[in-house]
Amino acid sequence: VKKTGHVEFRNVSFAYPGAEAPVLSDISFTAEPGQTVAIIGSTGAGKTSLLALLPRLYDAASGEVLLDGVPVTKLDRSEITQRVAMVPQRPYLFSGSIEHNLRFGRPEATDEQLWDALTVAQAADFVREKKNGLGSRIAQGGTNVSGGQRQRLCIARALVTEPKVFLFDDSFSALDVATDARLRRALKAKTADATVIIVGQRVSTIADADQILVLDNGRIVDRGTHEELLETSSTYQEIVES
Ligand code: M5T
Numbered sequence: 068v069k070k071t072g073h074v075e076f077r078n079v080s081f082a083y084p085g086a087e088a089p090v091l092s093d094i095s096f097t098a099e100p101g102q103t104v105a106i107i108g109s110t111g112a113g114k115t116s117l118l119a120l121l122p123r124l125y126d127a128a129s130g131e132v133l134l135d136g137v138p139v140t141k142l143d144r145s146e147i148t149q150r151v152a153m154v155p156q157r158p159y160l161f162s163g164s165i166e167h168n169l170r171f172g173r174p175e176a177t178d179e180q181l182w183d184a185l186t187v188a189q190a191a192d193f194v195r196e197k198k199n200g201l202g203s204r205i206a207q208g209g210t211n212v213s214g215g216q217r218q219r220l221c222i223a224r225a226l227v228t229e230p231k232v233f234l235f236d237d238s239f240s241a242l243d244v245a246t247d248a249r250l251r252r253a254l255k256a257k258t259a260d261a262t263v264i265i266v267g268q269r270v271s272t273i274a275d276a277d278q279i280l281v282l283d284n285g286r287i288v289d290r291g292t293h294e295e296l297l298e299t300s301s302t303y304q305e306i307v308e309s
């Protein structure tokens with residue numbers, strides 16, 4: 068199997084352990100290398116839960132989640148973490164230096180690779196302006212950096228691992244629209260061959276995706292490009308107008 072980062076969900080359903088009601092029902096889609104797939108939907112729709120199934124934070128109750136054609140349940144954890152990087156909805160920074168935080172998934176990364184990741188994540192200026200640069204201390208939980216800086220450092224941390232698949236869970240929400248746009252342009256240029264799955268609330272974040280999945284109550288109710296959904300999806304129109 069070529070390890071290019073091809074993602075497929077095939078009729079996936081999922082309920083949290085102990086819960087009866089399914090959180091995800093009959094989810095099917097593919098995300099190809101080079102593509103951006105966006106997931107949008109109201110709070111509680113199941114967006115975070117959907118992303119969690121790829122790195123196996125949880126396993127599907129039925130159906131299959133495939134990475135490069137192989138069910139993730141048949142892959143070693145290390146094979147998944149080498150290929151998939153997730154930036155969680157509440158990204159976490161450890162107490163320690165910025166450098167320590169960035170190298171978390173790839174201790175052997177060079178300083179050049181760290182700066183390259185910071186540049187793409189639009190965080191290089193902010194780190195450069197700090198007196199101790201990469202050696203600057205981050206407090207436990209990242210409480211001494213802003214929410215947007217925390218998001219960008221966590222995006223940089225994901226970039227350092229050079230994954231085939233990026234999962235961004237609302238990772239651009241704390242950024243202003245201009246920074247969001249710059250970051251995603253740089254990301255696209257840097258990761259042209261990667262598979263990108265973005266959960267987003269803001270239409271500007273997801274409008275240029277190759278495919279948008281509209282999630283409602285654990286189901287994909289509509290899918291298409293921004294232009295197609297504006298024509299066909301009342302749920303999408305409601306989100307756009309809200
Ligand atoms: C979907 C429940 C949650 C909601 C549904 C993460 C998590 C969620 N849930 C649990 O029971 N346990 C959990 O650990 O699952 O939740 P979601 O996937 O987090 O929804 P979302 O990401 O679309 O929402 P939001 O607010 O991030 O936009 O019933 O209680």
Ligand code: MG
Binds near residue numbers: 114115116156236
């Ligand atoms: Mg969520």
